[in-house]
Amino acid sequence: xxxxxxxxxxxxxxxxxxxxxxxxxxxxxxxxxxxxxxxxxxxxxxxxxxxxxxxxxxxxxxxxxxxxxxxxxxxxxxxxxxxxxxxxxxxxxxxxxxxxxxxxxxxxxxxxxxxxxxxxxxxxxxxxxxxxxxxxxxxxxxxxxxxxxxxxxxxxxxxxxxxxxxxxxxxxxxxxxxxxxxxxxxxxxxxxxxxxxxxxxxxxxxxxxxxxxxxxxxxxxxxxxxxxxxxxxxxxxxxxxxxxxxxxxxxxxxxxxxxxxxxxxx
Numbered sequence: 001x002x003x004x005x006x007x008x009x010x011x012x013x014x015x016x017x018x019x020x021x022x023x024x025x026x027x028x029x030x031x032x033x034x035x036x037x038x039x040x041x042x043x044x045x046x047x048x049x050x051x052x053x054x055x056x057x058x059x060x061x062x063x064x065x066x067x068x069x070x071x072x073x074x075x076x077x078x079x080x081x082x083x084x085x086x087x088x089x090x091x092x093x094x095x096x097x098x099x100x101x102x103x104x105x106x107x108x109x110x111x112x113x114x115x116x117x118x119x120x121x122x123x124x125x126x127x128x129x130x131x132x133x134x135x136x137x138x139x140x141x142x143x144x145x146x147x148x149x150x151x152x153x154x155x156x157x158x159x160x161x162x163x164x165x166x167x168x169x170x171x172x173x174x175x176x177x178x179x180x181x182x183x184x185x186x187x188x189x190x191x192x193x194x195x196x197x198x199x200x201x202x203x204x205x206x207x208x209x210x211x212x213x214x215x216x217x218x219x220x221x222x223x224x225x226x227x228x229x230x231x232x233x234x235x236x237x238x239x240x241x242x243x244x245x246x247x248x249x250x251x252x253x254x255x256x257x258x259x260x261x262x263x264x265x266x
Contacts, residue, residue, distance in 0.1 A: 042154035105156030122163030135164020
């Protein structure tokens with residue numbers, strides 16, 4: 001059995017073990033801190049790709065995407081940890097993650113934690129104009145407290161967990177008990193929280209496959225004219241066993257009446 005298969009099997013096994021194996025670690029953030037999210041100074045948005053907070057035509061499409069997601073996950077349910085991935089690179093998964101997170105974070109009822117789990121090529125901090133010195137990598141490798149590396153963006157109730165760097169063996173880290181504990185803490189700390197994981201593409205790497213096995217659902221991004229149909233099919237096959245919530249058909253230029261973005265949910 002290959003190391004990747006062992007890692008995937010370990011992630012699936014850990015998920016089945018439930019929430020009673022390890023106690024929740026201490027976290028410096030407290031429930032009252034949620035109100036402080038709205039009082040945080042908003043970071044300036046300069047990236048033209050972050051459209052969910054302005055009047056761009058695509059902003060409405062992301063709001064529709066948010067509405068569909070909320071319909072799939074009623075407030076009383078706990079299925080709120082979501083992986084966003086694609087078949088290959090440059091299909092817009094990170095942009096989709098960010099704009100969906102921004103759209104959700106403007107909702108009165110929800111806080112949002114956006115996690116950069118692309119430990120091969122992290123990018124979320126750059127789109128937000130940030131230069132974090134610590135992040136998920138330090139939580140995984142050094143046991144750093146999660147609450148010490150979170151960044152309040154001041155953009156609605158959006159909090160970012162940056163990657164904080166790169167590692168050579170992300171699959172091994174994602175299949176570890178430490179990652180399981182972190183996911184559980186992110187998921188259960190607040191009942192109103194959506195946690196969105198931006199992952200590497202699913203075809204060239206096993207990272208998304210391992211993470212998807214530990215999360216509640218997957219949103220799959222397909223950019224028009226980019227990945228070949230066979231690549232999309234193979235990538236979706238790699239995610240077999242995970243809960244595929246739907247696909248986002250991204251960067252569409254010619255769909256009549258749909259603007260530049262279109263998605264299909266089931």
